[in-house]
Amino acid sequence: MAHHTNKVKSDEIPLQLKSSVLVAVGSNMRSKSGSPEETILAGIELLVAAGAIIKGQSHFYRTPAFPAGSGPEYVNGALEILVNWTEQDTLVNLHVVEEKLGRSRIMRWEQRAIDLDLLAIGDVVCPSPEIVRHWMNLPLEQQKNYAPEELILPHPRLHARAFVLVPLAEIAPLWVHPILKLTVTQMLERLPSKDRDQIKCIK
Numbered sequence: 001m002a003h004h005t006n007k008v009k010s011d012e013i014p015l016q017l018k019s020s021v022l023v024a025v026g027s028n029m030r031s032k033s034g035s036p037e038e039t040i041l042a043g044i045e046l047l048v049a050a051g052a053i054i055k056g057q058s059h060f061y062r063t064p065a066f067p068a069g070s071g072p073e074y075v076n077g078a079l080e081i082l083v084n085w086t087e088q089d090t091l092v093n094l095h096v097v098e099e100k101l102g103r104s105r106i107m108r109w110e111q112r113a114i115d116l117d118l119l120a121i122g123d124v125v126c127p128s129p130e131i132v133r134h135w136m137n138l139p140l141e142q143q144k145n146y147a148p149e150e151l152i153l154p155h156p157r158l159h160a161r162a163f164v165l166v167p168l169a170e171i172a173p174l175w176v177h178p179i180l181k182l183t184v185t186q187m188l189e190r191l192p193s194k195d196r197d198q199i200k201c202i203k
Helices: 036-049 087-100 129-136 140-145 162-171 184-189 193-197
Strands: 019-027 053-057 061-063 074-083 115-121
Touching: 019 036, 019 087, 019 162, 036 053, 036 074, 036 087, 053 162, 061 162, 074 162, 087 115, 115 162, 162 184, 162 193
Parallel strands: none
Antiparallel strands: 019 074, 019 115, 053 074, 061 074
């Protein structure tokens, strides 16, 4: 897959497009659009059709399913998009694209045709630093049973997931986590090498 970054110059971006949004993309099953890679590309096209500008697009990576043993390997990647949507509208638009490509939300961490995870919108912390920290520190076993009922930004587990940080480091290495005050590169370096080594770039 081609690696695309900085597809638009700053002076070409309309002034009202103020929000830089980081999105994790993934798939581990075929859809009506084809293979996982083809499904993700179809999702990107739908985001563009909805008004998003693609500023950065990572390579695709092959990664183990999470949690371990929960299904086939994933194809993962990352996007940076520019939008003029509110935080809630951004989440809704991502979910609409997922639904168009056959994603259901019956249970957490199930096999899926496409996954578009909202990671961050600039340096927005939502709804509060205290609530974000609560979800960041939730043990894995509790994560399986509890999901937030409100939008949490940044994504409470992005700092702990190599399959998110490896592709994200391609397109936004200097983005700073507003709670941890660490860049994507620094967060990735703090992960165990065995986690990083499991993420294989698809040539």
